[in-house]
Amino acid sequence: MVATLSVELETLNTDVGIVQTHYATWEEPLRLQNGAELAPITLAYETYGTLNERRDNALLVMHALSGDAHAAGRHAPTDRKPGWWNDMIGSGRAFDTDRYFVLCVNVIGGCQGSTGPSSINPATGQPYGSDFPVVTIQDMVAAQVRLLDRLGIDTLRAVIGGSMGGMQALELAINYPERVKLAVLLATAARHGAQQIAFNHIGRQAIMTDANWRGGHYYGGPVPWAGLAAARMVGHMTYLSEERLQWRFGRNLQTQEQPGFSLEPEFAVESYLNYQGRSFVDRFDPNSYLYITKALDYYDASAGYESLIAAFGRAQARFLIASFSSDWLYPPRESQTLTAAAQAAGRDVEYVELDSVLGHDAFLLEYERLTPLIADAIASV
Amino acid sequence: MVATLSVELETLNTDVGIVQTHYATWEEPLRLQNGAELAPITLAYETYGTLNERRDNALLVMHALSGDAHAAGRHAPTDRKPGWWNDMIGSGRAFDTDRYFVLCVNVIGGCQGSTGPSSINPATGQPYGSDFPVVTIQDMVAAQVRLLDRLGIDTLRAVIGGSMGGMQALELAINYPERVKLAVLLATAARHGAQQIAFNHIGRQAIMTDANWRGGHYYGGPVPWAGLAAARMVGHMTYLSEERLQWRFGRNLQTQEQPGFSLEPEFAVESYLNYQGRSFVDRFDPNSYLYITKALDYYDASAGYESLIAAFGRAQARFLIASFSSDWLYPPRESQTLTAAAQAAGRDVEYVELDSVLGHDAFLLEYERLTPLIADAIASV
Numbered sequence: 001m002v003a004t005l006s007v008e009l010e011t012l013n014t015d016v017g018i019v020q021t022h023y024a025t026w027e028e029p030l031r032l033q034n035g036a037e038l039a040p041i042t043l044a045y046e047t048y049g050t051l052n053e054r055r056d057n058a059l060l061v062m063h064a065l066s067g068d069a070h071a072a073g074r075h076a077p078t079d080r081k082p083g084w085w086n087d088m089i090g091s092g093r094a095f096d097t098d099r100y101f102v103l104c105v106n107v108i109g110g111c112q113g114s115t116g117p118s119s120i121n122p123a124t125g126q127p128y129g130s131d132f133p134v135v136t137i138q139d140m141v142a143a144q145v146r147l148l149d150r151l152g153i154d155t156l157r158a159v160i161g162g163s164m165g166g167m168q169a170l171e172l173a174i175n176y177p178e179r180v181k182l183a184v185l186l187a188t189a190a191r192h193g194a195q196q197i198a199f200n201h202i203g204r205q206a207i208m209t210d211a212n213w214r215g216g217h218y219y220g221g222p223v224p225w226a227g228l229a230a231a232r233m234v235g236h237m238t239y240l241s242e243e244r245l246q247w248r249f250g251r252n253l254q255t256q257e258q259p260g261f262s263l264e265p266e267f268a269v270e271s272y273l274n275y276q277g278r279s280f281v282d283r284f285d286p287n288s289y290l291y292i293t294k295a296l297d298y299y300d301a302s303a304g305y306e307s308l309i310a311a312f313g314r315a316q317a318r319f320l321i322a323s324f325s326s327d328w329l330y331p332p333r334e335s336q337t338l339t340a341a342a343q344a345a346g347r348d349v350e351y352v353e354l355d356s357v358l359g360h361d362a363f364l365l366e367y368e369r370l371t372p373l374i375a376d377a378i379a380s381v
Numbered sequence: 382m383v384a385t386l387s388v389e390l391e392t393l394n395t396d397v398g399i400v401q402t403h404y405a406t407w408e409e410p411l412r413l414q415n416g417a418e419l420a421p422i423t424l425a426y427e428t429y430g431t432l433n434e435r436r437d438n439a440l441l442v443m444h445a446l447s448g449d450a451h452a453a454g455r456h457a458p459t460d461r462k463p464g465w466w467n468d469m470i471g472s473g474r475a476f477d478t479d480r481y482f483v484l485c486v487n488v489i490g491g492c493q494g495s496t497g498p499s500s501i502n503p504a505t506g507q508p509y510g511s512d513f514p515v516v517t518i519q520d521m522v523a524a525q526v527r528l529l530d531r532l533g534i535d536t537l538r539a540v541i542g543g544s545m546g547g548m549q550a551l552e553l554a555i556n557y558p559e560r561v562k563l564a565v566l567l568a569t570a571a572r573h574g575a576q577q578i579a580f581n582h583i584g585r586q587a588i589m590t591d592a593n594w595r596g597g598h599y600y601g602g603p604v605p606w607a608g609l610a611a612a613r614m615v616g617h618m619t620y621l622s623e624e625r626l627q628w629r630f631g632r633n634l635q636t637q638e639q640p641g642f643s644l645e646p647e648f649a650v651e652s653y654l655n656y657q658g659r660s661f662v663d664r665f666d667p668n669s670y671l672y673i674t675k676a677l678d679y680y681d682a683s684a685g686y687e688s689l690i691a692a693f694g695r696a697q698a699r700f701l702i703a704s705f706s707s708d709w710l711y712p713p714r715e716s717q718t719l720t721a722a723a724q725a726a727g728r729d730v731e732y733v734e735l736d737s738v739l740g741h742d743a744f745l746l747e748y749e750r751l752t753p754l755i756a757d758a759i760a761s762v
Contacts, residue, residue, distance in 0.1 A: 209607035
């Protein structure tokens with residue numbers, strides 16, 4: 001009882017507590033990489049900590065595929081779960097809110113408050129659906145730079161992201177070199193190869209062949225939940241290591257002692273995946289899944305440059321790059337490629353491969369080991 | 382021209398040529414592992430080579446998930462492709478039809494001529510659909526043993542299988558110990574762990590949530606092709622190594638020079654997967670996919686024994702066990718587990734790990750390296 005209480009008190013003391021989501025809107029069109037213009041655009045964002053007078057203590061945290069602007073704290077005391085990177089953000093944590101101003105923005109194309117396919121298309125008064133333009137990682141970053149401008153933040157002390165967040169952080173460091181001192185890239189890659197594209201494609205196909213998808217204009221009618229659940233299950237598999245799955249579920253049956261030899265799911269790992277699929281359907285828009293995975297697949301940090309080294313040559317930031325041994329979605333070799341290119345371009349770069357059984361999700365879960373690495377890197381710039 | 386001709390002649394000389402599928406039917410019920418009885422049962426099978434007078438030169442080849450009885454040769458001279466293991470079966474090949482009588486049987490639960498969910502349920506006069514009983518690897522093997530009895534084959538010189546075929550071969554060696562001299566287990570496992578079950582589950586969910594599945598009674602109406610295609614694509618990913626996918630497709634676009642930034646598939650690997658999905662739909666029944674993957678997931682070679690070692694203790698056959706370095710569906714450690722158990726049980730076992738970039742599919746494709754291994758093992762018993 002006493003132990004529990006003290007843990008809770010400690011959490012209360014270091015946690016950012018109750019937070020709210022802010023919204024910023026621009027009427028000026030955002031010119032997208034594919035030439036289309038998007039207007040108006042709204043960005044949902046959250047901030048933790050205080051921007052100092054010199055406005056030079058800002059950290060920008062970029063979220064991954066299924067993430068959102070709610071990175072830390074709770075919207076209400078009754079919220080079951082805090083934000084997605086709560087363990088990293090707070091007093092004395094990796095992103096120390098006593099010292100830094102932490103910002104997290106929902107990407108455009110998303111469905112958690114920023115403009116995306118479920119937003120109203122001003123041309124029709126109806127949700128965009130598949131008329132929403134295909135946005136890229138570059139476009140997501142360009143939108144966030146608008147928000148930095150509005151907040152009066154010229155230079156970020158650090159930009160940090162894992163997975164797709166790492167691509168955004170890299171993109172910002174390359175294409176806005178004067179605006180960032182440190183880029184922290186976790187469990188990410190300079191671009192997708194065939195296997196990464198293939199798994200995303202299967203998820204997209206599952207959504208687009210769901211009879212309820214109806215060409216992307218399903219709003220107001222039944223949602224292609226089965227397709228989205230399948231997509232989520234496929235994606236989720238790539239986030240987990242075989243080791244972790246086996247340790248956690250093995251061949252355990254969910255309820256029975258002996259297999260019932262039926263077509264129904266009986267194994268615990270099946271129930272777990274169904275739960276993952278179902279709970280994702282409650283919080284994510286199938287069209288956003290299409291658009292965001294497309295952005296991932298199209299991303300290539302070296303596009304428009306002679307090479308990845310040339311791309312890094314434009315950056316000015318220091319880099320901290322970390323990978324996780326059992327991550328098979330973005331294995332360590334992807335981070336090694338990034339590191340080698342950064343070094344060849346003369347960048348100041350630190351690379352760490354963490355031994356972990358947690359697969360790709362390690363970047364979200366290995367906060368105890370990431371904290372000193374990241375805190376030191378941020379303090380050093 | 383001359384080179385092509387000589388290759389063709391050589392193929393003609395060693396190929397089994399034009400073959401046909403045979404059918405055997407039993408009215409006596411087959412008692413299944415789950416207690417249900419199945420009657421009548423029909424088995425589709427093919428044979429290559431000649432059964433000798435002593436009936437002791439038979440090799441039984443067991444097929445994998447999507448395979449069938451058509452292992453070698455062509456049904457008609459115009460067939461675009463020969464049987465699925467044609468490179469291994471013929472004069473002077475691994476399964477030498479000059480010396481051996483090679484038999485391959487479609488599994489029950491399948492959809493290529495043997496009794497399965499698309500067969501007529503005698504109780505209703507309609508296809509079974511999901512009223513078909515759940516069959517197991519043990520049941521598939523029991524049905525094939527019936528065929529051995531009918532053909533008067535007491536003892537197989539060898540039983541050979543890769544993937545699910547390896548499980549059947551193992552099962553036959555354990556539960557019919559006096560009927561087999563050599564068991565060749567390629568790229569297989571004693572049982573599925575959480576990751577293998579999980580990928581199968583996703584495929585099943587894709588089929589069962591397809592609106593056309595209609596509880597499994599879709600015959601005569603629209604087929605849940607989208608679900609089956611998704612299932613096939615997920616499965617196909619587990620058959621390929623990341624290396625091979627990257628080498629073959631990388632980030633190549635299918636038709637364009639530059640990405641078009643659309644929701645449509647543009648990458649070559651996407652077109653490839655769509656093709657895999659579509660072509661599977663043409664030849665496979667979605668319900669059979671459910672039943673056969675369930676059989677895979679339920680299989681546990683040690684079930685009913687104190688341990689896997691005890692299970693091997695019942696076998697009398699020699700074992701040749703082979704794995705492939707880049708197979709991540711049934712990685713080498715699965716074959717090492719089989720080998721260690723066979724050795725601990727005192728069996729005569731040879732284990733080979735082949736270095737290959739071809740992933741799980743290597744067992745079908747690495748025929749040049751498998752041929753001497755398997756031919757020697759068969760000759761030695």
